[in-house]
Amino acid sequence: MVKYCQSCNTQKAFMVRPKTGNLICQNCFFQAFEDEIHHTIISTQMFKPGEKIAIAASGGKDSTVLVHVITLLNKKYNYGLHLYLLSIDEGIKGYRDDSLETVKQNQITYDLELKILSYKELFNWSMDEVVAQIGLNNNCTYCGVFRRQSLDRGAIQLGVDKIITGHNADDMAETFLMNLLRGDIFRLPKSTAIITGDDGDNGIATLPRCKPFKYTYEKEIVMYAHYKKLIYFSTECTYSPNAFRGHVRELIKNLEAIRPSAVIDLIHSCEQLDAPNQNQKLPQKQLCQKCNLLSSNKICKACTLLESLNQGRAKQILQIQE
Numbered sequence: 001m002v003k004y005c006q007s008c009n010t011q012k013a014f015m016v017r018p019k020t021g022n023l024i025c026q027n028c029f030f031q032a033f034e035d036e037i038h039h040t041i042i043s044t045q046m047f048k049p050g051e052k053i054a055i056a057a058s059g060g061k062d063s064t065v066l067v068h069v070i071t072l073l074n075k076k077y078n079y080g081l082h083l084y085l086l087s088i089d090e091g092i093k094g095y096r097d098d099s100l101e102t103v104k105q106n107q108i109t110y111d112l113e114l115k116i117l118s119y120k121e122l123f124n125w126s127m128d129e130v131v132a133q134i135g136l137n138n139n140c141t142y143c144g145v146f147r148r149q150s151l152d153r154g155a156i157q158l159g160v161d162k163i164i165t166g167h168n169a170d171d172m173a174e175t176f177l178m179n180l181l182r183g184d185i186f187r188l189p190k191s192t193a194i195i196t197g198d199d200g201d202n203g204i205a206t207l208p209r210c211k212p213f214k215y216t217y218e219k220e221i222v223m224y225a226h227y228k229k230l231i232y233f234s235t236e237c238t239y240s241p242n243a244f245r246g247h248v249r250e251l252i253k254n255l256e257a258i259r260p261s262a263v264i265d266l267i268h269s270c271e272q273l274d275a276p277n278q279n280q281k282l283p284q285k286q287l288c289q290k291c292n293l294l295s296s297n298k299i300c301k302a303c304t305l306l307e308s309l310n311q312g313r314a315k316q317i318l319q320i321q322e
């Protein structure tokens with residue numbers, strides 16, 4: 001039996017959309033994917049007309065799709081942005097040198113100015129040299145810290161107002177869980193912030209960094225790139241197999257298998273930490289009317305469960321609670 005797209009009800013469905021679980025046709029998928037990113041940009045007032053924006057472009061799937069979608073939305077909705085490509089060459093042979101070739105290709109396709117800065121010229125160390133000195137453990141820490149500063153320096157040289165990166169919903173959920181597991185309570189509430197950097201530590205402002213893909217699923221980015229036939233570099237970094245992030249990613253993938261909304265749930269949990277709902281009242285402690293022990297309700301949970309067991313209603317109650 002032919003299955004139809006649940007959005008337009010006219011075209012044949014070509015996939016089940018990971019974000020919604022609905023059947024969707026190719027055109028409706030492209031449309032929904034782009035519309036949701038536009039909505040994220042507008043609802044967070046991410047840009048102002050006339051701003052200069054550096055797209056942090058690594059040549060990987062996320063930033064390649066970012067270049068494509070931002071260029072498209074900028075034209076379609078008249079954002080009035082001046083876009084630039086900014087790439088950092090970490091100095092990893094067989095990885096970044098190859099992926100930067102993809103960025104150079106994109107520079108031609110989208111006709112954007114490209115700036116490339118390298119760790120070697122900025123710090124006199126390439127990542128190949130760093131790893132030769134410190135080994136594979138913890139090298140991602142060096143790389144992350146150097147990249148952050150390199151992007152800032154490149155953005156200043158380009159004279160832009162903001163940097164945008166291709167961090168997606170899965171990346172955000174991972175960061176939140178990593179900070180939670182490390183007990184990093186200072187970073188925890190801001191783990192999934194859509195705009196960072198404009199209000200830096202000690203009130204020292206750095207350039208704002210925006211993440212238009214905050215609510216975009218990694219699976220959908222890969223599908224979009226694939227069906228739009230975008231050219232990107234898909235190899236994992238040679239030095240990242242030991243990274244803690246990889247284990248956390250695995251953990252979330254396993255969670256998703258039993259709870260498909262795990263990624264977005266983590267993001268929403270983090271948002272609750274960042275801006276607790278003022279109307280949300282904490283339950284008042286009181287004494288249970290049956291057992292006289294501390295409870296958040298008139299009848300405590302243990303008494304409720306016991307009663308349902310006694311009445312042979314346990315299954316029914318649990319079903320209602322699920």
Ligand SMILES: Nc1ncnc2c1ncn2[C@@H]1O[C@H](COP(=O)(O)OP(=O)(O)OP(=O)(O)O)[C@@H](O)[C@H]1O
Nearest residue numbers: 056057058060061062063064086087088165166167
């Ligand atoms: N070498 C780089 N030069 C410029 N931007 C970078 C670089 N590395 C990472 N970024 C930016 O940071 C974002 C997240 O980087 P991450 O290391 O998580 O790579 P990723 O998830 O593989 O992303 P991508 O698919 O774009 O490489 C990228 O989408 C990009 O915007």
